[in-house]
Amino acid sequence: MTSLRPLMRLTRALPLRPAMVGVLHSRFKYTQHQGVKGIRNRKSFFEAQMQAGQHGDEDHEEAERGDSNGNLADMRFLDDRAYDEVAGGAMRISRDIASTQQVLILQPYVKWSAKRQKIPSDVRPVDQLAEASALIHSLPNWQVAKALKVPLESLERKTLFGSGKMVELKALIADLRQEKHLTCLFVSKGTLSFAQKRFLEAEFRLPVMDRYSVVIQILRLHATTAEARLQVAMAELPYIWSQAKDASVTQTRRQGYSLTDLQKEILRTRERKLRAELDRVRRQRQLLRQKRKQQNYPIVAVVGYTNAGKTSLIKALTVEDALQPRNQLFATLDVTAHAGQLPCNLQVIYMDTVGFMSDLPTGLFECFVATLEDAMLADVIVHVQDLSHPCHAAQRSHVESTLRSLAFNVSGGDSATSQLPPIINVYNKCDLVSQPSSDAAVHHISARAQTGLEPLLADIEEQILAATGRRKLQMRVPSGGPEMAWLYKNAAVVDTVADEAYPNRLMMHVVISQRTLDQFKREFL
Structure with a gap:
């Protein structure tokens, strides 16, 4: 310790420049976290990305609170480039849908009715194909290059199609590339597993989309309000997680969609924020329902x-x-x-x-x-x-x-x-x-x-x-009296007719609930 005292006295005596302070601070910081440098850097990068997307912690806290008018919070976290890369890799979609797309629609169906699952018997493949075409036509600048039905023995096999059908489809895709500049393949199945999607993309060398991906693209297009954007963003996450669910540590590239630790953290953070905002939406909707209920x-x-x-x-x-x-x-x-x-x-x-x-x-x-x-x-x-x-x-x-x-x-x-x-x-x-x-x-x-x-x-x-316990009644009230005005304000007046027996009274046909009727009795009877 005696050998360090001169150095310590020298350090106290000499004024430190800001650059020297930064160097010493970084050295001590590096020494303190030695051994977990990679984890710290990854966390710091993620925090930097989130701060860049939200413009600081103060903006984020203000977004969580929402404005004074009760509107939804500022949701700039929805426009996250890092998340868009993850979503695009899993769903083959992008926010830019202005570009023209030429789509080949394949409507697979199981030939044997005993093996058909979740499809009613009166739904024909031609009807499914028409609905798939309507999905593509719902997107601007997306055109159907060709649409055809493909009979299968099962929808669960990894290759989806048999070897003979694969040869036919490859020839068809080659022709459509030259004739109509084919850009995308739409397999009209609810969800494709990652193994199926990866195999088809490798064979056809085209982006492959399923019904979930196309519907999400349509929902993104039509989501113009804050509530709709929140709900569409939430609907994307289960699909992304399902694509990565089959991932294996030893066979990630073949079994499932590979997500890094940073990407998983991005998804979890986004899901947490979305759930918080959707809870706010539900509370606001509940308040609106209570107001409508109070107004009856x-x-x-x-x-x-x-x-x-x-x-x-x-x-x-x-x-x-x-x-x-x-x-x-x-x-x-x-x-x-x-x-x-x-x-x-x-x-x-x-x-x-x-x-x-x-x-x-x-x-x-x-x-x-x-x-x-x-x-x-x-x-x-x-x-x-x-x-x-x-x-x-x-x-x-x-x-x-x-x-x-x-x-x-x-x-x-x-x-x-x-x-x-x-x-x-x-x-x-x-x-x-x-x-x-x-x-x-x-x-x-x-x-x-x-x-x-x-x-x-x-x-x-x-x-x-x-359902509401209302009933139609005839009520005799003084003409032009406060009873008449009260009923017009608090009940539904069907019509009013003069009372022949009492010239100064009216017969009012009203639709009124029992609670409102009790209030009328307490007020005037």
């Missing part, structure tokens, strides 16, 4: 298969010019509220919801549970079905099963409280069918031609009155 507005949720005409029906029922229905798949991603009026003058709110689609994992739509809760907790559900579609029966079954699954998840897994509200079935686009259905229990309408709406409104009114 009945809720009618309009659900159905994608492109069945839900928005068109709401526009016909509410006569709201701002609504612009589009003939596209997944055109509506946000649950939006629209005010309407029943024949009894009762004000109701119609909730427009995201459409469903078959041959997709249920987890994709479970990511939209933050907004689909409004449908699950509505007073009445209107199930819109496209009668002109050849697979409308299968679409109906798929929507019903998905609703039951979502109701079970919303209730927290409690089967006793997972009961759905009353459902009114509606066959839309009847003007496009030469032989309409004879099912008398279903309403036959055309939202575009506005036919068949009166019986539907009458049924909605009947179901709403039963």
Whole structure:
């Protein structure tokens, strides 16, 4: 220790320049973390990436809190280049969808009906192929170079196609490369395993996408609001994790999609932030539902298969010019509220919801549970079905099963409280069918031609009155008195007529709940 004292006195005597301080600080810091240098550097790089994407910790804390108006927090973490690289590698998608794509669609189907799984018997391969083409046409600048059905013995084999079919497809792809500049291959299967995707890409030398990847691309295109962007971003993560689930330590390149420790941390951090923001969305939605409940507005949720005409029906029922229905798949991603009026003058709110689609994992739509809760907790559900579609029966079954699954998840897994509200079935686009259905229990309408709406409104009114405990009454009140004004404010007044027996009184036909009736009695009786 005596040999170090002169050095220590010299150090105290000499003034240290800032550069020297930095050198000494880095040396001591390096010595302290010696042995874990690689881990520290990787963590520091990740922190630097997150800070660059969020512009500092202060901006991040402000984003977590949200603004004073109760809007969603600043979500700049969604635009993360490091995450885009991971997502692009797993799903073969990018945020830039403006470039033109020439797509070859392959619709695989199992030849033997005994081996067909999760596909209804009345769904034909040609119908599946038409839906796959509609998915591609939903993306701007994406064109179908060719679409064909491919019979298979099984959808689970690694190569997916047999050796003979592979030779035919290679020849077809070679021709399409020259004729139409083929750029992408779309295998219309819910999800492809990483082994299947890697094998096909190596054989065909083209990016390979499945239904999940294409649907995510469409959802990204139509996600314009903060809530929709959050839910679409959350829907991407289960697919990325599933692609990497089969990864092996010794055979990573052959078994699954390789994720580094940094990439896994990026995914976990993103998932944690998304869950926190989605919890905020659910709380905000819950507050809005409580306000609507306090104002005593009945809720009618309009659900159905994608492109069945839900928005068109709401526009016909509410006569709201701002609504612009589009003939596209997944055109509506946000649950939006629209005010309407029943024949009894009762004000109701119609909730427009995201459409469903078959041959997709249920987890994709479970990511939209933050907004689909409004449908699950509505007073009445209107199930819109496209009668002109050849697979409308299968679409109906798929929507019903998905609703039951979502109701079970919303209730927290409690089967006793997972009961759905009353459902009114509606066959839309009847003007496009030469032989309409004879099912008398279903309403036959055309939202575009506005036919068949009166019986539907009458049924909605009947179901709403039963579900909310309202009833129609005749009440004799003084003409021009405070009772009359109170009823106009707090109840739905159907009509008023003069009372022949009492000239200074009126007979008011009202729709009123028991709670509101009790308030009226306490106020005036």
